[in-house]
Amino acid sequence: MEERQLYEHSLPRAPWWARLFRPVDIASLVCFRVAFGVLMIAEVIRYIPRIARYYIDPPLHFSYYGFEWIRPWPGDGMYVHFGVLGLAALCITIGLCYRLAAAVFFLGFSYMFLLEQARYLNHIYLLCLIAFIMIFVPAHRAFSVDAWLRPRRRSETVPAWALRLVQLQIGIPYVYGGLAKINHDWLRGEPMRMWLAERADRPLIGPLMTQEWVVYFFSYGGLLFDLLIVPAMLWRRTRWGAFGAALAFHFINGNIFTIGIFPWVMAAATLMYFPPDWPRRFRDFLGRLLGLQPEGPKPTAPPLPLPTRATRRHKCLLTFLGVYTAWQLLFPLRHWLYPGDVAWTEEGHKFSWRMKLRDKGGSVSFHATDPSTGETWKIALRGKVKKWQLSEMTGRPEMILQLAHHLGEQLRAEGIPDVEIRALVPVSLNGREPQFLIDPEVDLMKAERSLLPATWIRPEAPLEPAVQARLSEM
Known part of the structure; x- marks a missing residue:
């Protein structure tokens, strides 16, 4: 049915908000539902060989601010979790218990996304948002098992x-x-x-x-x-x-x-x-x-009335x-609320569709100091964080702070109650000369995660030649 032929006579008399409730053909929404479901099944299958690597093996997971409480399922729970995600995606595709399936998929997929900040991708975030709105859009009223089982809910329009x-x-x-x-x-x-x-x-x-x-x-x-x-x-x-x-x-x-x-x-x-x-x-x-x-030509239906109240x-x-x-x-x-270049500080970078805008290369090393003895030593990271996490962490101040706190808590448990943790993080942004991302003089154990601007992130400033030479020897 042709949307223009159905509704063109009623639109001029309708309030602005009523246009959002005018009935339109459901066909394109049904096609999107099926395509989304099929692609999500493919995404779940693609993740299955990587479940252990990303969600079970790492000794530390980098969390998002406010979601530190999210942890992987114990035992084989993560495999069960992805199995449920695949089943929910299948139900979305065929329109079986559609709204429940969409809600389960949204919650399960968002849980997977929030488990590991080192796995952040803009398209995964977008899939979470699409899954959320799919809960509310009535994409199951045609060409679905729900419409077949409940004919009263069947509709050619939305x-x-x-x-x-x-x-x-x-x-x-x-x-x-x-x-x-x-x-x-x-x-x-x-x-x-x-x-x-x-x-x-x-x-x-x-x-x-x-x-x-x-x-x-x-x-x-x-x-x-x-x-x-x-x-x-x-x-x-x-x-x-x-x-x-x-x-x-x-x-x-x-x-x-x-x-x-x-x-x-x-x-x-x-x-x-x-x-x-x-x-x-x-x-x-x-x-x-x-x-x-x-x-x-096919017969067209008369214009349908729009709500006036x-x-x-x-x-x-x-x-x-x-x-x-x-x-x-x-x-x-929100990145405009923070000082400095967001590509450098990363404050407000995520969830902002800033895609493929920066490439950061560099290194990170953590140094512990026992204030009671004045002894300082470099902390070995082997076994404490996975290589793929370390690669993503370099250049991400919040993740560096998380690992610093994790290392400090481990040393405190080993009998150094007032340990201090500092980080040397020379980073090159988009091919420029390396610069210190983190203030090397700041004890990161005293820095807290916050939505406020971080004072321990250094502004862009080229390293002195003597410092570059010393770092190259480390």
Whole structure:
């Protein structure tokens, strides 16, 4: 059914909020539900061989602020957990106990995400948010087991807000990702130049990876794509061209960079910007092409009435949509509340769609001091943290602080009650000269995790030659 033919006569008389409740075709939302469920099944299967490495073997898990209480399940609990996630994803796909399955998947997937900060990825965070909104959108009212078992709940339409909410959630990472790329490093080709150079040994395309025009094509092309894809998909005249560009963009990303299922999730989600009845149109097109469906116009239903008075249910839903939208729009901007460059300090970096913007290389060493004797020694990290965690931790001040506290507590348990822990962390940001990220004079045992600006993070300042020479000898 054609949305314009159904509702164009009733829209001018409707209040602004009523437009969010006008019925639109459910077909595109159903397709998104199935695609999301299938991709989540694939994601769960992809994680199964890595469960022990990421969630069972590490002696320490880097937590998120406020979620320190989250711990892995004991024994084989993590394997059971991922089994439940796979079952929930399957139920989302076929629409069986849909809302319960969506809630279970959201809670279980978010739990997995919050277990280990060293595994932070923007696309995993996005999947958590999509899983959350899937709890509320009625994507199970057609082409689902629930609709088959409960015919009274079956419907060919859904309120427009369900589609708008999915479009909003998909559009925000694009737009904010593009805005974040408007910075000095990105516009001069870093860190894209470094990443492409690491792939110079690829067959066929390898020699291109070191060409300057390729570096700037990826840098500026990525910036323009992120900024323009949403408005281009919203405008009917540019929609097909924009969709083709989106498919090409995500295909290239998926083949050059290791970013899991993210390109395929975004490619499927971009279809939500087409008219909500596009799956029916595509089905009819195939039917005519194969000669299985007669030509000719189809009858259209009369315009459906829109609400003219907001009920309590309408007000509750509008409040939820308003609060959620405000949070999604404002929370990624919190890095402006902190001093310094967010790419350096990392304060406000996560959950802000600042994707692929910085590359940090360096080293970290922790030094303990017993104030009663004045003795200072370097702490060996072998066996205390995994190599992949250590690699991610370098350049992340909050994670460095967590490990410092962990090491200090271990030494206190060994009989050094007032031990002091300091860190030497020379770091290079996007290929620049190394600088100290953490103030080496600060006792990190006295520094607490906080949402306030951290005074123990040093501003960017090049190291003196004598200090660089001493560090190279360590």
